[in-house]
Amino acid sequence: QAPLVQSGGGLVQVGGSLRLSCVASGGAVNSFFTAWFRQAPGLEREIVAGISKSGGTTFYGDHVKGRFTASRDKANNTVYRQMDNLKPEDTADYYCATSNTLGASYSQASHYDYWGQGTQVTVAS
Numbered sequence: 001q002a003p004l005v006q007s008g009g010g011l012v013q014v015g016g017s018l019r020l021s022c023v024a025s026g027g028a029v030n031s032f033f034t035a036w037f038r039q040a041p042g043l044e045r046e047i048v049a050g051i052s053k054s055g056g057t058t059f060y061g062d063h064v065k066g067r068f069t070a071s072r073d074k075a076n077n078t079v080y081r082q083m084d085n086l087k088p089e090d091t092a093d094y095y096c097a098t099s100n101t102l103g104a105s106y107s108q109a110s111h112y113d114y115w116g117q118g119t120q121v122t123v124a125s
Contacts, residue, residue, distance in 0.1 A: 002117065003028035004096055009119035017084045020119060022096030024077040028114040031098030034079045035059075036070065037109060038092035038121075045095070047107045049081055057102070063089075086123045093118045 008020035022034065035050035050059040051070040058070055069082040079096060097112035105111040 001025050003114040004098065004116035006094075006096055006116035006119045009094065009121045011122045011124060012086055014086065014088060014123055014125050016086050016123070017082070018086065018121060019083070020081045020094055020096070020121075022079045022081075022116050024079075024098065024114075028098045029077050030100075031114065032100050033057075033102045033106065034070075034072070034096060034098050035106065035112065036068075036081050037095045037097060038090075039095070040092040043092075045109050047109075048094075050106065051079060052102065059106070083121070086121075088123050088125045091121060091123050093120050095119075 003026050005023045012018050032053050033050055036048050037045045038048050039045040048061045048064050049068050049070045051072055055072045060068060067085045071080045095118045096116040098114045099112045
């Protein structure tokens with residue numbers, strides 16, 4: 001099984017909600033930090049949210065603060081991202097990623113060891 005398996009996503013209307021899931025297995029289970037990135041066509045991959053293994057540390061990009069919420073189900077090695085009040089500019093492929101550290105480079109894709117397969121989110125206006 002792949003270290004990170006994503007589910008959720010799809011097509012939603014402006015103002016709607018979606019929840020993405022990311023289930024860890026193998027070497028990804030004990031990762032210290034799980035982040036969510038997104039990549040829109042023609043743009044670089046950017047971090048949108050993150051949560052530590054304990055759930056005590058979270059991060060949200062300015063463009064999603066107040067709309068996206070990261071949470072963790074420790075018993076099932078699953079990280080969720082609830083996305084509310086979705087906007088057309090949220091349309092992108094979303095990826096979860098894990099790292100064993102939380103350093104200064106946490107916002108960089110190269111910081112992460114494991115990646116999910118990606119899931120598409122389309123917000124229709």
